[in-house]
Amino acid sequence: MDRSYTPDRATSLRHFLSVIFKRKLVIISIALLTLIAGAMKLYSEPDEYQAQAKLLLERDPELEKALLLRISSTGRSGGASYTYTQESEIMSSRPVLESVILDLGLYGFDDTTVFLNAEEKGVAMQEAVYRLGSYITIAPSTDPNIIKVRFKSQTPGLCASVVNKLVDNYIAYRFKIFSDDQSLAFLERQIAETAGQLNELQHRRAEFQKDGTLYTPDREGDLLFTKLAEYENRADNVRLDRIAKEAKLTTLRSMLETGSYDNLAAIDMGTDNVHMKPLLDLRTQIKNLEYERDRLRERYTDDYVEVQSKTSEIESLTSRLKGEIDQIVSVLGSSILSLQNEESTLRRSAATIRDQIGQLSDKELELQKLSRGISEKEELYSLLLKQREEARLSKSKSEMIVRVKIISPAVVPIDPIQKNRMFKLFVVLFFGIFAGISLAFAIDFFDHSFSSAEDVQRYLELETLASIRSH
Numbered sequence: 001m002d003r004s005y006t007p008d009r010a011t012s013l014r015h016f017l018s019v020i021f022k023r024k025l026v027i028i029s030i031a032l033l034t035l036i037a038g039a040m041k042l043y044s045e046p047d048e049y050q051a052q053a054k055l056l057l058e059r060d061p062e063l064e065k066a067l068l069l070r071i072s073s074t075g076r077s078g079g080a081s082y083t084y085t086q087e088s089e090i091m092s093s094r095p096v097l098e099s100v101i102l103d104l105g106l107y108g109f110d111d112t113t114v115f116l117n118a119e120e121k122g123v124a125m126q127e128a129v130y131r132l133g134s135y136i137t138i139a140p141s142t143d144p145n146i147i148k149v150r151f152k153s154q155t156p157g158l159c160a161s162v163v164n165k166l167v168d169n170y171i172a173y174r175f176k177i178f179s180d181d182q183s184l185a186f187l188e189r190q191i192a193e194t195a196g197q198l199n200e201l202q203h204r205r206a207e208f209q210k211d212g213t214l215y216t217p218d219r220e221g222d223l224l225f226t227k228l229a230e231y232e233n234r235a236d237n238v239r240l241d242r243i244a245k246e247a248k249l250t251t252l253r254s255m256l257e258t259g260s261y262d263n264l265a266a267i268d269m270g271t272d273n274v275h276m277k278p279l280l281d282l283r284t285q286i287k288n289l290e291y292e293r294d295r296l297r298e299r300y301t302d303d304y305v306e307v308q309s310k311t312s313e314i315e316s317l318t319s320r321l322k323g324e325i326d327q328i329v330s331v332l333g334s335s336i337l338s339l340q341n342e343e344s345t346l347r348r349s350a351a352t353i354r355d356q357i358g359q360l361s362d363k364e365l366e367l368q369k370l371s372r373g374i375s376e377k378e379e380l381y382s383l384l385l386k387q388r389e390e391a392r393l394s395k396s397k398s399e400m401i402v403r404v405k406i407i408s409p410a411v412v413p414i415d416p417i418q419k420n421r422m423f424k425l426f427v428v429l430f431f432g433i434f435a436g437i438s439l440a441f442a443i444d445f446f447d448h449s450f451s452s453a454e455d456v457q458r459y460l461e462l463e464t465l466a467s468i469r470s471h
Helices: 013-022 024-044 061-070 084-091 094-104 118-135 156-178 182-208 219-258 277-297 305-357 362-400 421-446 453-460
Strands: 049-059 136-140 146-153 402-408
Touching (some): 024 421, 049 156, 084 277, 094 118, 094 156, 118 136, 156 402, 182 362, 219 305, 219 362
Antiparallel strands (some): 049 146, 049 402, 136 146
């Protein structure tokens, strides 16, 4: 026999089977222990329940047409846009989750909880928001306009309560963020101020005419008052133009600060020599690219070449749009400054005429002044009311064209979530057998005793005539 030839112990099928049969008790013990531990773990876990609600994000084309017919500003072909990513971020935002926690008293935030200080409460709220968010799942369905909202918990009633409260608070918060309109608030302040001035003038005229005497200025007074009215009317028109442009400037600056250009089409630039069509075209291109990118993200990650390409195009067009708006802001700023100077000049001219009228009868002057002031304030008040109505319609366009409807509210689940215990036990058993075999080979590797005649021949280089099993 050639003693230099021996089979490879690590790859020998015979050796493999011999180790398996020799250490079968170890393998069986490890597999059974693993299976028992896994079974205890699986069957000791409490059942979990899941509630689900379905939301429909619907665009109302008829409402969009009606609003566009009532607003003089240029409409936007795309209307208010939405994406699953945008709605998911709003629904899982911190304000929405915090409101759900506080409304339902989750994670210790009930009426009886007392915190030592604001910092402790903030840390506890942050942990509660993280825990709540980890059990919430927001996913699109086969229809991109339908969103599914799910929540898992060991309490069936809590599942439905959390989902329904989350949906209600999301709708309320969504309405809040999309209804934020600074131009409308600006017009409200102007209307309140003008109404107060008008009431004051009417009260003064009533007090002035208590004795029933009528005062009529002479011819010279008529000429002066006519000239004064002309200057003041021009000054008021300039002021109205300035107010309108300041409102537009405030809205544009707010867009630049927030980075949201959804209400760009609602701004009527009028005769400011600024063309809005290129800006609307840019915004439409950005929205189309964002839609295409969101579609790609449903199938690929952000590292995908086409996703990165769409993102680069969006950033480039957004930067270009911001630059165009910056130019509009600069033009509006210059125009407002020019109107302020023009208004100041007209006011000074009117003041000069008032000095000339000072020689007329005080009562005649007062009556004419009050009547003229009331007429001007009434005209201004009417104009501001019209502008406020247009601003409200513009705001309604962004709020209501895309509507969120609950098509399937969450109900209390009856059956727990299927845990598929048999499959999990099979996987546990597989890993137990694998661990047992690994341990058996480890024991055999460190076992230096001779287990066969081949071992004696290989390691001692002695001839073996016969072998007797010890057991």
